[in-house]
Amino acid sequence: MNTDYADLAALTRRLADIPAEFLGEPSVAGHGEMAVAAIVGDVLRMHGLHASGELLAGFQGRSAHADRNRLALAAVACWLLADEALIGVDLPHPALEDVVGALVAEMAAITPAHAFVHDAERREELVRALLARLGLRPLGETPAQAQDRLSAISAIQRRALLAASRQAEKRAREVREALARKVAEESADKWTRE
Structure with a gap:
């Protein structure tokens, strides 16, 4: 422009x-x-x-x-x-x-x-x-x-921002779930060692 x-x-x-x-x-x-x-x-x-x-x-x-x-x-x-x-x-x-x-x-x-x-x-x-x-x-x-x-x-830009926001939230949820699994695995390992 x-x-x-x-x-x-x-x-x-x-x-x-x-x-x-x-x-x-x-x-x-x-x-x-x-x-x-x-x-x-x-x-x-x-x-x-x-x-x-x-x-x-x-x-x-x-x-x-x-x-x-x-x-x-x-x-x-x-x-x-x-x-x-x-x-x-x-x-x-x-x-x-x-x-x-x-x-x-x-x-x-x-x-x-x-x-x-x-x-x-x-x-x-x-x-x-x-x-x-x-x-x-x-x-x-x-x-x-x-x-x-x-x-x-711009409706186009709003739509792109919403899609990016949804993608970021999905990725954050996946990271949280992976961390929770890792903590659970470490806790289970600790209990089996004791």
Whole structure:
């Protein structure tokens, strides 16, 4: 996050004002009206990137259960990426592909797509995460401030911290159990010697 970008409020407001067409039902297995692959292709083209057929195939959707939320969030992220201020920035193509691919998948695995439109904190989380992946930060914030705020509201980071905490607790429990076994063995050895 080395480059100043723009008014964070303008992008979060853009999310709040998203057209209904971007909130439609994604086309999955022949059902739904929103062709997310076409939206992704168009937005990437706006940024000067010709999306490969392989990349776009990931936005076709084969299973409503597995793909619906991810595709819906991809359309929402594309609405953000289509902002005129972002179109005017020379964004690295791998970062753009990462936003519509990996970032969207990570966020969709945790939070329903429409929450990123209807909930103010989730809107800010999506905008901040998108900017961070693109190497940008909100205007007027230092890199540390931008990272701290993203960390404070990021469901992805909360999930990672919880997983790490669970792992640490599991390891501590294993160590306690091993120590208790060792004490019990030493005590049994002492009793058999006496």
